[in-house]
Amino acid sequence: MLQLKLLFLTLIWWSYNNIHACGAVENPQRNLLNKGCSTYNASNLRSFFANINETFESLRTQISNDKNRHFAVEDKARGEVLTYAMFQCRNYLSKSECLACFNTATSEIRNCSAANGARIIYDSCFLRFLQ
16 A cells, blocks of 8 residues: 555656646746748838737737736728737636737747738747738
């Protein structure tokens, strides 16, 4: 009986350490699955970057304000430039984990520079925008 208890406790310890070692608990958004940037650039860069900034801020506000919200869409128009974006994180994430994934995704997607569309997909969330 003692051997069985020791085996059981060893298995619990081993599984706990392996879950933490692979980052499944601590950083659920860190595993990049896919990234794509359009090969075309935005036509009006000033309006485009202003729209992107406002759109991402609106997405962040939507996700932040509702504790059960894990999905947001937004569009912004400035002159002839219309920007559309959507974000979703897995519904089992806490609000802070969802926002952390959003922050990581917006930072990474900005590396697409002036591309008129992009997507970034992590294990726990995705972000997409297009002009």
